[in-house]
Every structure is written in structure tokens, then in C-alpha cells.
Amino acid sequence: MGEVKVMSGKRILMLVGDYVEDYEVMVPFQALQMVGHTVHAVCPDKVAGDSVRTAVHDFERDQTYSEKRGHNFTLNATFTEIDPTTYDALVVPGGRAPEYLRLNSRVLEITKHFGETQKPIAAICHGLQLLAAAGVLAGKTCTAYPACGPEVVSAGGKFTNVAVDAVVVDGNLVTAPAWPAHPQWLAAFLEVLGTKISHQPSAAL
Amino acid sequence: MGEVKVMSGKRILMLVGDYVEDYEVMVPFQALQMVGHTVHAVCPDKVAGDSVRTAVHDFERDQTYSEKRGHNFTLNATFTEIDPTTYDALVVPGGRAPEYLRLNSRVLEITKHFGETQKPIAAICHGLQLLAAAGVLAGKTCTAYPACGPEVVSAGGKFTNVAVDAVVVDGNLVTAPAWPAHPQWLAAFLEVLGTKISHQPSAAL
Numbered sequence: 044m045g046e047v048k049v050m051s052g053k054r055i056l057m058l059v060g061d062y063v064e065d066y067e068v069m070v071p072f073q074a075l076q077m078v079g080h081t082v083h084a085v086c087p088d089k090v091a092g093d094s095v096r097t098a099v100h101d102f103e104r105d106q107t108y109s110e111k112r113g114h115n116f117t118l119n120a121t122f123t124e125i126d127p128t129t130y131d132a133l134v135v136p137g138g139r140a141p142e143y144l145r146l147n148s149r150v151l152e153i154t155k156h157f158g159e160t161q162k163p164i165a166a167i168c169h170g171l172q173l174l175a176a177a178g179v180l181a182g183k184t185c186t187a188y189p190a191c192g193p194e195v196v197s198a199g200g201k202f203t204n205v206a207v208d209a210v211v212v213d214g215n216l217v218t219a220p221a222w223p224a225h226p227q228w229l230a231a232f233l234e235v236l237g238t239k240i241s242h243q244p245s246a247a248l
Numbered sequence: 249m250g251e252v253k254v255m256s257g258k259r260i261l262m263l264v265g266d267y268v269e270d271y272e273v274m275v276p277f278q279a280l281q282m283v284g285h286t287v288h289a290v291c292p293d294k295v296a297g298d299s300v301r302t303a304v305h306d307f308e309r310d311q312t313y314s315e316k317r318g319h320n321f322t323l324n325a326t327f328t329e330i331d332p333t334t335y336d337a338l339v340v341p342g343g344r345a346p347e348y349l350r351l352n353s354r355v356l357e358i359t360k361h362f363g364e365t366q367k368p369i370a371a372i373c374h375g376l377q378l379l380a381a382a383g384v385l386a387g388k389t390c391t392a393y394p395a396c397g398p399e400v401v402s403a404g405g406k407f408t409n410v411a412v413d414a415v416v417v418d419g420n421l422v423t424a425p426a427w428p429a430h431p432q433w434l435a436a437f438l439e440v441l442g443t444k445i446s447h448q449p450s451a452a453l
Binding site for chain 1: 254255256257258270271274275278279281282283284304306308316317318319320336337367368427430431434435438439440441442443444445446447448449450451
């Protein structure tokens with residue numbers, strides 16, 4: 044005690060909105076908390092305790108994803124009260140939310156803060172639409188849902204087409220094409236965040 | 249190098265079926281892989297690469313959960329090929345799958361193996377129906393989706409009614425009422441599995 048300085052988990056901000064993808068909001072929200080991080084999910088015009096509707100985006104042999112109605116996802120922080128300078132990292136899930144969230148100037152300002160300060164940013168699927176609109180992709184190698192590639196390129200990003208379960212890391216930026224990549228995408232994000240994991244014998248045996 | 253013996257992640261089996269709950273199958277499947285565990289999801293009569301349909305169970309002010317159609321979840325192992333003795337732990341998600349999976353004698357045998365050997369078992373929501381049918385709850389303090397409480401009690405379990413986001417741990421058994429408990433439930437499961445987490449400064453800064 045006193046000899047070992049224990050660092051606590053990081054403070055992570057998530058930008059979400061109605062029809063955020065069902066898995067892409069909940070898996071990072073819960074998995075990052077599982078390992079001790081604090082995650083605050085916010086949405087413009089909503090407060091802590093409000094919910095957003097999620098969309099189930101799946102790949103069912105159509106030319107692009109299918110959509111069904113998912114869960115309601117409960118926000119745990121209030122958009123107007125958050126100060127991005129108090130957060131260590133940003134997560135931007137996909138679905139149909141980023142397409143319209145990028146019209147909100149405060150959302151863009153918040154996103155720019157993480158880009159300018161080189162704080163870790165994890166974005167997946169259509170989440171890259173928001174990063175493109177905020178101008179934080181210039182010169183950055185990244186991936187996204189392939190149909191968003193043209194927007195990434197227009198914003199000066201170096202779009203890389205990778206397997207649907209692969210991750211691309213460029214400095215503070217951790218990106219992936221869609222939710223099948225969650226394990227690899229989140230493992231890479233943990234590495235950038237400085238989260239270390241080790242395995243011991245099972246405690247129950 | 250050579251001085252430190254690094255233990256690898258554990259081998260974890262998941263028992264799933266059609267209409268397993270959408271979040272309850274994917275969040276543990278991906279979050280446990282995120283921290284380096286191997287997770288094999290299997291379903292009777294299906295093989296690796298097949299999928300099960302998921303159910304979105306939500307709480308929308310009705311007397312019990314609502315159900316919508318979720319994603320398709322791809323299995324990554326073949327039921328007839330798995331040997332439970334080669335796995336370190338078991339995960340049983342909820343939804344409507346456990347109600348009928350408990351009619352399968354091989355599913356019950358597999359579940360009994362983890363109970364008899366005191367290997368870690370994480371079950372959530374209706375997953376407790378399967379543990380009750382397999383006879384592994386006798387004398388165990390646990391929780392479940394509250395409507396499953398009578399089955400837990402009939403099977404000799406000590407049912408505890410806890411908040412929807414709380415976890416109950418009794419030795420090797422880690423249980424929770426439903427998916428809002430995932431962060432707490434999975435953090436407790438990691439502790440039983442021997443997974444250690446520490447936080448360092450962000451690598452990107």
C-alpha cells in the first residue's frame with residue numbers, strides 16, 4: 044500500500060442517437076465497463092435516463108445491410124452537461140445515427156476536441172461519417188463500412204478496405220468496418236487506452 | 249523472457265439456440281474475446297458457420313419483456329464435436345433458447361459436467377432454466393429473470409431477487425437477472441476466471 048500507484052479506469056465518452064446500431068452501442072458500452080472504465084453515453088436533446096431506439100443492422104445476402112427495430116438504449120449522461128476536456132477517449136458507434144448527428148455543431152466540436160488533442164478515438168461502421176464531417180481524418184489511415192469509403196476519402200482519410208472482422212489502428216485512431224470486428228477493435232482500443240490484461244488460474248477451482 | 253510464465257486466456261463454451269437473447273449472446277461472446285479468452289458458441293443440430301436467430305427482449309412497461317427479431321448470430325464451433333472436459337468455463341445466455349434446449353439430453357450432460365467439476369459457470373436471465381433442469385443449482389445461491397424464480401427454487405436453488413443490473417456470485421456460479429447487468433456480471437465472471445486488469449497511461453498520448 045502506498046508503494047504501488049494504482050491508476051483507475053479511463054473516462055470514455057460515447058456519442059449516440061436514435062437508430063444507433065444495436066450491437067455497436069451496447070457491446071462497447073458494456074465491455075469497456077466490464078474492465079473498469081467509466082463510459083458516458085450521450086445524445087443531443089436528451090438527458091441521462093432518456094433512451095434512444097436502436098437499429099438491428101444485419102448482413103442477410105442483400106446488397107447492403109437489412110434493418111429491424113432493436114432495443115431501447117438508456118443514456119447515462121446529459122449531452123448539455125458534458126465537458127469533452129474531462130474525458131480520456133471517444134467512442135463513435137455506427138448505425139443510422141452518425142448520418143444526422145453530424146449536422147449538430149456541438150457534436151462536431153466535441154469530436155474535433157478528441158482529434159486535436161490526439162486522445163484515443165474508436166469508431167466503427169457508419170461512425171466514420173461523423174469523424175469525416177468533423178475533419179479529424181485528414182492523413183489518417185482508417186476503415187469504415189465500405190459504403191462510407193467515399194466520404195472518408197473526401198475528408199482526406201486514407202481508406203483501407205479490410206475484412207469485416209478486422210481492425211485498423213493509426214496512432215490514436217482505432218477503426219473497423221462493422222460489429223463482427225468488435226473483439227479485435229475493442230482489444231486494439233484497450234491497448235491504446237493502456238488497459239493491461241493477464242490471465243491467472245481460475246479462482247473457483 | 250523465460251522468467252515470467254504467461255498463462256493464456258481460458259477456453260469458454262457457450263450454449264445457444266434460436267431466439268437466444270440478442271445482447272445476452274453477443275455481449276459476452278465478444279467481450280470475453282476482447283480480453284483474450286477463446287469462446288466457442290454451439291447449438292444442437294447445427295455446425296460451425298451456421299447461425300441462430302436472436303430475439304430482442306426489452307422492458308417497455310409491459311408486465312414482462314417484449315420480443316422483436318434481432319440479428320443472426322454465427323456459431324463458431326460444432327455441437328457434436330465439442331468435448332466439455334476441454335473447456336475451462338461455461339456461459340449460458342437467456343432469451344427463449346434455454347426453455348427448449350433443456351429438452352436435449354446432451355445439453356444437460358454438458359451442463360452437468362461444469363457443475364460437477366465446479367468449473368466457472370456464468371448464466372443470465374432465462375439461462376437459469378437450463379441450469380435448473382441440469383440439476384446443478386441444488387444449494388446454490390443465485391438469481392435469474394424473476395419469472396424463472398419458481399423453477400430455480402423447485403430445483404433446490406436459493407433464489408435471490410436482486411436489482412436488474414446486479415450480480416450474484418456463489419463459488420463457481422455467477423448469475424444475473426438480465427442484460428442490464430452485463431458489466432457487473434461479466435466483471436465478476438472475469439474475477440472467477442482469474443482474469444486480471446490494470447490501467448496504465450494511454451499509449452496514444
